[in-house]
Amino acid sequence: MKRKGTTPVASVQNDEIRDVIIVGSGPAGYTSAIYTARANLSPLVIAGSVTAGGELMNTTDVENFPGFPEGIMGPDLMDNLQKQAERFGAEILFDDVTNVDLSGDIKKVTINDGTVYNAYSVIISTGSAYRELGLADEKRLSGKGVSWCATCDGFFFRDQQIAVVGGGDSAMEEALFLTKFASKVFVVHRRSELRASKIMADRALAHEKIEFVWDSEVVGIDGDPKVTGLRVKNRHTNDETTLDVTGVFVAIGNDPRTDLIKDQLELTPEGTIAVDGRSSQTSLKGVFAAGDVIDSKYRQAITAAGSGCAAAIDVEHYLADLKTPAQAAN
Amino acid sequence: MSNAKDVTEATFQTDVLDASKPVIVDFWAEWCGPCRQLGPILDQIAEEHADKIDVVKVNVDENQGIAAKYGITSIPAVYVFKNGEHVATSIGAKPKPVLEKEFAEYL
Numbered sequence: 009m010k011r012k013g014t015t016p017v018a019s020v021q022n023d024e025i026r027d028v029i030i031v032g033s034g035p036a037g038y039t040s041a042i043y044t045a046r047a048n049l050s051p052l053v054i055a056g057s058v059t060a061g062g063e064l065m066n067t068t069d070v071e072n073f074p075g076f077p078e079g080i081m082g083p084d085l086m087d088n089l090q091k092q093a094e095r096f097g098a099e100i101l102f103d104d105v106t107n108v109d110l111s112g113d114i115k116k117v118t119i120n121d122g123t124v125y126n127a128y129s130v131i132i133s134t135g136s137a138y139r140e141l142g143l144a145d146e147k148r149l150s151g152k153g154v155s156w157c158a159t160c161d162g163f164f165f166r167d168q169q170i171a172v173v174g175g176g177d178s179a180m181e182e183a184l185f186l187t188k189f190a191s192k193v194f195v196v197h198r199r200s201e202l203r204a205s206k207i208m209a210d211r212a213l214a215h216e217k218i219e220f221v222w223d224s225e226v227v228g229i230d231g232d233p234k235v236t237g238l239r240v241k242n243r244h245t246n247d248e249t250t251l252d253v254t255g256v257f258v259a260i261g262n263d264p265r266t267d268l269i270k271d272q273l274e275l276t277p278e279g280t281i282a283v284d285g286r287s288s289q290t291s292l293k294g295v296f297a298a299g300d301v302i303d304s305k306y307r308q309a310i311t312a313a314g315s316g317c318a319a320a321i322d323v324e325h326y327l328a329d330l331k332t333p334a335q336a337a338n
Numbered sequence: 339m340s341n342a343k344d345v346t347e348a349t350f351q352t353d354v355l356d357a358s359k360p361v362i363v364d365f366w367a368e369w370c371g372p373c374r375q376l377g378p379i380l381d382q383i384a385e386e387h388a389d390k391i392d393v394v395k396v397n398v399d400e401n402q403g404i405a406a407k408y409g410i411t412s413i414p415a416v417y418v419f420k421n422g423e424h425v426a427t428s429i430g431a432k433p434k435p436v437l438e439k440e441f442a443e444y445l
Contacts (some may be wrong), residue, residue, distance in 0.1 A: 058375040058431035065371040085369050102378070105431050120435060151412040151429030158371040163399070164411040234409060255411065 025126045025189070026052055028323050029108055029117050030242065031105050032133035034062025035309045036299025036316035038089035040131050043320030045096035049327065051327050053093065053100045054117065054268050060102055061086035063262075064309060068185060073309050077155035085309070092104045104199075109293045110272045126197060129294045131319045132269055133282060135306070136262035136300040141212040143175065146258070153235025153266055154256045158182035161255070162189045170255035171196055171238045173226055179259035180208040187282050196240055221251070264301045273297070278304035288319035294330075296322050340364055342376035342384060345394040345410040347401050355422040361378055364395040365405060367417040372431035373414040379434045380416070387445045391418075418444050 028044050030037050033055035044051040051125055055061075064070060064082035071079040081087075094100060101119070108130070109116040115130045138156045146154055151283040155161040158172075162185060170190045172183040175197035182191050195212065200222045202209040212218050223243045230250065232236035264280045266273075274282040274291035281297040288296040298319035299312035304314055343365060345353045353410035354361045364380050364424060366373035384393035398405040398413060408417065408424065418441055428440050 051344065055431045057379060060375060061371075065375070083374075151410065151427070153411055155412050157370075157372065157412070160367075160372060160414075161412045163369070164368065164405070213427060234411070305370065 013231065020309075021213070022123065022125055024052065025114055025128060027327055028052075028129045028131060029054065029125055029127040030131045030133060031101070031108070031117065032056065032062070032135055032136045032301075033060050033301065034086075034133060034275070034299055034312060035089065036133035036135070036319070037062070037131070037299075037310040038086070039313040039316030040133060040298055040320040040323075041093035041098040041100075041316075042096060043091070043092055043191050043317050044131075044323055045098040047324045048097075049321070049324065051093075051098045052127070053098055054105050054125075055090075055100050055102050057102055057104050057120070059104075061090070061134075067181065068159055070309060076330060083265050105268060108268055108272070110269065110292050113294065114150060115294060126328060129296065129323045131316075131323060132273075132290070132295065132297040133230065133299040133312075133319070134265040134268065134301050135312075135315060137265050139261045139263050141226055141260065143226065143228060143257055149229050149231060149256075152233055153228060153231060153254055154258065156258055158185050158257050161257075162186045165190050167191050167254040169194070169251045169252055169255045170236055170257065171221075171251055172257045172259055173197075174259035174261070175199060175201075176259070176261060177205055177208050177258060178204045178247070178261075180204040180212040180256050182259050183212050183218055184208075184215065187214065187215055190217065190255070193218045194221050194238075194253065195219070195240070196224050196251070198225050198243065199223065226256075262300065262307070264304070266301065276304070280304050284320070286316065288322045294326060296326075339396055340380040340384070340393065340431075342380060342393045344395050345401075347403050350396070350401075350404055352441055353392075354419050357392060357419070358361075360391045360418055360420040360425075362393045362441070362444075363417045363419060364393065365398050365410050365413050365417065366395055366437050367397060367399045367413055375418070376414045376431040379431075382434060383437065383445075390445055400437065404426045420444065 028050040028051045030053045067082035069079040086294045103119045107118040117125045166189045171194040173196045224240040227241045228239040241248045296319040298315040416428040
């Protein structure tokens with residue numbers, strides 16, 4: 009992904025009030041940037057310093073994004089979305105938001121260096137973060153055999169046995185990708201059937217290098233200083249076995265990234281930002297949300313993009329109403 | 339990836355282990371998305387802390403010996419070397435303030 013040169017900016021309180029600030033730069037963020045830019049709203053996208061491009065930056069082939077019959081690499085797709093947003097005048101900042109104040113008519117968004125940006129409206133599209141197993145071993149062995157990024161780390165496990173934990177599309181994608189390197193890939197799943205889409209499940213089930221370990225959960229990871237085994241327990245028999253692996257790839261799902269806003273916006277019981285019906289309207293006026301951060305169900309690049317489009321249109325209507333001279337009362 | 343100087347198996351001893359200043363080594367590869375995200379951040383750290391440290395990068399694909407020697411299994415992996423010793427590690431792409439905090443002792 010190409011970036012403009014970053015110049016350190018002194019901490020400043022900007023007086024300028026923008027129409028819209030977009031926090032996040034996955035398919036939802038960039039799609040809302042394309043649409044708001046085309047509506048002449050000159051969006052500012054705060055893309056994130058290391059999370060820019062979102063989850064697709066860590067994937068390889070995206071085969072289900074409409075319009076790419078041969079598939080497209082995740083990072084290439086995000087690069088395209090970024091360019092498309094920039095073409096229509098979106099300003100993109102590769103920095104991290106540290107604080108937001110969403111309560112007033114003028115929303116305030118603070119980034120890492122202390123700069124505060126003001127806007128009449130904000131779109132929160134912060135996506136989701138990898139879920140962890142929650143084991144002490146996982147932290148201890150992170151970077152020493154425990155990984156969250158198959159595309160980054162598969163290379164280091166050539167001709168070794170590894171395990172993928174999870175049963176969804178991401179887990180199948182990782183397992184299939186890792187067969188290029190590993191001699192054998194165990195897929196450890198809590199249930200006896202996969203959540204993954206049929207096509208991904210069938211591919212994984214048919215692969216000669218992949219062995220499924222059903223109804224099992226991870227109870228520990230062995231090794232010091234590096235992973236030497238994965239301890240799993242069968243949920244029905246309570247039998248514990250140790251898989252002889254040097255790598256463990258965790259793909260057990262994602263949680264919406266709501267740290268920034270959780271004290272200001274209403275959340276759903278699933279932990280996503282609550283929005284009104286099919287709109288992107290959050291519990292505060294002028295604040296809209298899109299993508300995985302509002303979606304615990306579909307969580308696809310294309311649904312995120314669609315939701316980013318909806319947020320942009322909601323923003324456009326909100327600003328139009330805001331800027332219409334107030335009807336005389338009485 | 340960063341604009342940092344490329345270090346290879348041939349130059350690792352001179353540029354890293356024998357360096358007079360502490361050296362931040364960015365282990366990266368072409369195929370690694372988060373490595374691309376981290377590059378510009380390491381460039382900034384290199385520029386702002388030039389008096390204290392050097393920042394270099396090692397392509398793990400082209401220098402598998404070094405990667406194996408230091409037990410790299412996840413990238414981006416950022417190692418700090420001081421007086422020839424590996425003294426600190428940070429795994430994954432992290433924002434600049436987080437890295438600066440982790441490496442505060444050497445900056």
